[in-house]
Amino acid sequence: MLSHAVAALRCPVCQGAFQLKEDQPRSLACGAGHTFDAAKQGYFNLLTGKGTVFEADSADMVAARYRFLEGGHYSALADAVADVAEGVLRRPDALVLDAGTGTGHYLRAVTAKSGASAVGLDISKFALRRAARLNPEAANLVWDIWRPLPMADHSADVVMVVFAPRNPAEFARVLRPGGTLVVVTPRPGHLAEIAARTGMLGIEDGKEERLVDSMRAHFASGDSHTLDIPLLLSGPEVADLAFMGPAGHHLHSGQLSGLAESDASTTTTAMFRISVFTVS
Numbered sequence: 001m002l003s004h005a006v007a008a009l010r011c012p013v014c015q016g017a018f019q020l021k022e023d024q025p026r027s028l029a030c031g032a033g034h035t036f037d038a039a040k041q042g043y044f045n046l047l048t049g050k051g052t053v054f055e056a057d058s059a060d061m062v063a064a065r066y067r068f069l070e071g072g073h074y075s076a077l078a079d080a081v082a083d084v085a086e087g088v089l090r091r092p093d094a095l096v097l098d099a100g101t102g103t104g105h106y107l108r109a110v111t112a113k114s115g116a117s118a119v120g121l122d123i124s125k126f127a128l129r130r131a132a133r134l135n136p137e138a139a140n141l142v143w144d145i146w147r148p149l150p151m152a153d154h155s156a157d158v159v160m161v162v163f164a165p166r167n168p169a170e171f172a173r174v175l176r177p178g179g180t181l182v183v184v185t186p187r188p189g190h191l192a193e194i195a196a197r198t199g200m201l202g203i204e205d206g207k208e209e210r211l212v213d214s215m216r217a218h219f220a221s222g223d224s225h226t227l228d229i230p231l232l233l234s235g236p237e238v239a240d241l242a243f244m245g246p247a248g249h250h251l252h253s254g255q256l257s258g259l260a261e262s263d264a265s266t267t268t269t270a271m272f273r274i275s276v277f278t279v280s
């Protein structure tokens with residue numbers, strides 16, 4: 001529920017607790033009078049006035065991501081993340097934080113399965129416009145994962161990070177003792193047939209070891225399992241897939257229209273790792 005998620009939030013200016021005001025527009029207000037109005041789609045921009053040097057995903061990149069994910073190609077991944085999270089979210093009033101929620105696709109699967117309250121963070125307001133529609137009961141916030149998170153200590157049962165940046169110290173702070181971090185990363189060979197044609201960055205070997213190393217100061221490693229999803233994709237689907245990730249910032253429209261207009265279908269395999277960590 002939104003009210004339960006709001007109870008976990010903290011004002012980024014003074015760290016005070018927020019009240020949700022059901023005015024037009026809705027707003028989050030702390031006791032010191034810092035107020036953040038909801039955008040008309042329902043998300044809250046807590047970065048107001050701070051500016052950021054980060055190149056956020058554009059509206060077109062987000063639209064490509066939305067089309068591709070809603071096409072159901074990665075539904076096996078959404079189910080797998082929801083299964084892992086649900087095991088930890090069984091207690092009443094459980095809360096999940098989706099760091100880098102994007103269009104909210106994976107968070108929706110987790111809340112649908114677990115019934116947990118939710119906070120979704122992303123630096124792209126275009127992504128949050130979609131996320132706020134998919135997950136209207138979540139607190140959807142424009143925020144930068146590299147800054148201190150606008151959440152209380154020990155307020156979340158699960159933090160999930162699906163192809164998004166990781167801030168281990170902050171994830172450990174907001175998780176309750178014994179809380180769980182679920183990280184989804186691509187493995188070497190992920191979408192290799194498409195990567196070669198579109199300039200998508202390859203996945204280097206050793207990424208798994210680096211992930212575990214980067215978590216070691218705050219987390220104990222738990223289960224890690226792999227998931228491979230064979231895909232048969234049309235030209236427009238390949239174009240969406242290439243454009244929706246980090247390579248989208250660098251692809252130009254000529255390259256994309258070439259892909260999108262191609263009649264040929266492409267066979268490839270999405271190769272994921274789902275890693276589970278526990279606060280140590």
Ligand SMILES: C[S@@+](CC[C@H](N)C(=O)[O-])C[C@H]1O[C@@H](n2cnc3c(N)ncnc32)[C@H](O)[C@@H]1O
Pocket residue numbers: 054056057065069099100101102103104105106121122123124127143144145146161162163164165244245246
């Ligand atoms: C590859 S997308 C994955 C989105 C979503 N988890 C999914 O799998 O559909 C990465 C997301 O991380 C967000 N992101 C990147 N850097 C960020 C940062 N510093 N703070 C918050 N979000 C960030 C992007 O805006 C984007 O939505």
Ligand SMILES: [Zn+2]
Pocket residue numbers: 011012013014015016030031032033034
């Ligand atoms: Zn405040």
